């Protein structure tokens with residue numbers, strides 16, 4: 001704290017000396033009104049940038065000069081910001097908590113797999129609006145390397161769009177069109193690494209020392225070996241180890257992911273400056289939310305797993321402050337698939353309490369929903385989720401059931417032990433169950449990243465296939481299918497009723513199953529995550545109005561979820577908390593949502609395939625005098641002092 005307040009004082013002094021100079025610069029670059037606003041933002045955020053930059057780079061550069069240089073870039077971006085986006089900035093500054101609204105619903109897709117290309121998205125806006133979507137995450141859109149690119153996460157040019165999808169101009173247009181329809185655009189920003197074909201890497205290969213310094217290179221195995229002792233492997237089967245020998249460089253290069261993804265060296269302030277400029281440029285194209293890919297990995301420290309280092313947070317804090325000055329409408333979303341205690345730090349809940357990301361994926365909820373469904377037992381979820389810290393003010397979770405990645409079975413030993421479960425056995429059960437290998441399983445998934453030494457693995461598969469829809473359709477079984485549909489909807493109903501922004505992963509709303517054709521594509525074969533990255537099945541989607549079809553039942557369920565959520569102010573996130581409740585039925589998850597203004601909501605999900613009941617006293621605990629289900633998908637009855645739920649169902653009870 002002492003260090004921080006000292007840096008803050010210094011920051012204030014430096015700014016006081018520089019204010020006059022920046023007043024002139026702002027007046028040159030912007031009109032009166034925008035100059036005044038720009039200066040007000042610098043005034044507000046200067047120390048928030050200066051402090052972390054001092055801690056990061058104070059030893060290698062003069063921080064006053066560095067901030068000056070970064071502000072110059074930020075002012076350039078502010079001056080280049082299109083008029084429509086300045087208006088958006090105004091709106092967002094007036095209502096900075098817009099994204100905490102109960103009407104928010106997100107959708108995640110690959111532009112090509114959903115709509116052919118970027119311009120194709122325009123024709124699908126009505127479809128998205130029908131689902132209540134207000135936020136669209138287009139999976140990697142920036143120019144990747146040719147050949148294998150880890151699904152676009154090996155970026156060769158941050159300032160160009162993947163030619164297969166369109167152009168930067170198309171991205172600009174689609175962002176504007178989405179905005180006109182009340183949908184905010186989110187794109188991936190791969191901050192931890194570039195493709196080895198990126199211009200910086202090519203210049204490093206050409207022998208330019210300045211660019212070698214953009215990456216982490218080692219002449220021999222001494223340091224890599226020492227680091228490796230504490231580093232996990234992300235892709236143990238396909239890309240073992242964290243370093244790659246590159247002949248032309250005569251060096252080992254740090255490659256956490258694949259050998260063609262070179263980790264950036266954030267100890268070099270020039271790399272920070274480059275990334276800041278890239279973010280500002282893309283913000284000016286109309287990106288409203290940046291999904292910061294693999295952020296936990298950005299800072300390396302010997303003797304650690306090189307994730308979640310304090311400096312990784314300082315980097316985000318400095319970026320946050322500076323981007324706020326240039327483009328205040330922009331939000332940051334952390335892709336940090338880490339332990340719950342580490343995760344909440346990305347929302348700024350650390351000792352320093354400086355702003356960081358506004359959004360982060362709620363990985364725990366996702367894992368525990370699948371775990372509860374498979375074991376028909378929610379006790380582990382209740383225990384583990386009770387331990388999660390509430391996101392700090394003005395931040396929230398992104399809740400999700402599936403995404404383009406595999407599911408890592410992040411169950412801690414402590415949580416498992418607390419409910420009498422063996423951590424390793426349970427993880428093995430989840431892996432086998434979702435690979436369709438446990439008697440009675442309904443899931444059709446596959447192991448991902450199997451580690452023959454630890455026997456650990458993650459899981460691939462679409463939500464519909466993992467929830468039993470694929471199996472039920474294959475067996476042509478009239479009882480299995482309604483159960484699988486109900487399971488899928490109950491899982492989604494839990495996350496829609498949890499708080500945070502729920503995300504629909506493309507195709508889940510119509511039950512798109514695993515796509516096994518990836519085996520035929522040399523760029524994808526060998527990475528079974530492509531199994532759950534199917535093309536949108538528009539023929540199936542055409543059946544979405546027909547209540548007799550799988551698509552019809554799911555789609556109308558998703559519409560109901562969005563409508564019920566938008567009509568339930570308890571799900572607004574300003575000051576609200578979500579707490580799972582211990583109760584008397586292991587098959588059900590009960591959670592209490594408390595909103596300071598709008599009161600309580602008691603959510604209950606029955607993971608069992610037979611009806612279950614819970615003690616109605618839970619309603620009293622939630623202060624619901626007259627409990628009423630505001631979700632309205634499954635019938636709920638109150639009798640004999642118990643709340644009765646059908647098999648595989650969810651209710652959201654409020655005081656009615």
Ligand code: GLC
Pocket residue numbers: 150151153154190257293294335404405
């Ligand atoms: C993120 C992406 C994942 C990718 C990795 C490396 O975790 O979600 O798909 O493999 O980053 O960029």
